[in-house]
Amino acid sequence: MSKKITKAVFPVGGLGTRFLPATKSIPKEMLPVVDKPLIQYAVEEAVAAGIDTLIFITGRNKQAIANHFDKAYELEHELELKQKEERLRTIREIIPAHVDCIYIRQSEALGLGHAVHCAKKVVGNEPFAVLLADDLIDGNSQPCLAQMVEAFEERGNSVIAVEEVDHDKTDQYGIVEVDDAASKCTAIQAIVEKPKPADAPSNLAVVGRYILTPRILQLLETTGKDAGGEIQLTDAISALLSEQPVNAFKFNGVRHDCGSKAGFLRANIEFALQHADLEEQLKESSDKICEALDHQKD
């Protein structure tokens, strides 16, 4: 098995009902944070980590994602005529020329594990990354997936991004029990999907970045459905744990939960503050807004 990670899977088949009516005809992954869709942030993070094959697991009404990563001849032509060089550059540079996009249709929405399994034939016998675009990670000096690739190259075993969450939120995440909770990268002992706070083995939550060995794709074939009828990636990782070490990795950076309205709005403010032209207009009100969003439940 090669150690190099060149393929990333983006499960983008979900309905995004939390953002209705905005997501009635637009995929939730296309919602913009300032001026870029969520999925583009995830793709840029993958490319920065050395990925050259992007595998999108799509569903109905997700054509906008393929269009976004495709060449837009008419638009480019218009911008060229109007000599809008800067804007032309922003659409031409969405994906570097050496990167390929592959789209696989997930015909039934049977959960994250099922979506990842849909990539099996394309991934083959190589370790690969999974990125959930809902989790937008501002990796400070180094993008999160690049940090994880380094950890993977050192260890050769699966690496899963984790962070501490409030104890009362364990039922929103996969939760891990680890060898050494103080360590940056440590072996996972157990993993459980969305336990109630009273049953959670810790408050270390899985966030949407995984580097997995290909064995997971075989294990997903025999992973049963959960009570909600979904095949969970967490359950297959639990099975993988009995065969191979799997590491929990505490990344450097800030994660924004863009699957929630408060997290999405907060990400917009924080990323806007990184744009010189917007910072000036926003900085006075932004602290108050962020504080209010921190107390918002949705």
Ligand code: G1P
């Ligand atoms: C999925 C995973 C969960 C993980 C989360 C991270 O849940 O099943 O283990 O903690 O992503 O965002 P979802 O948010 O899709 O319900």
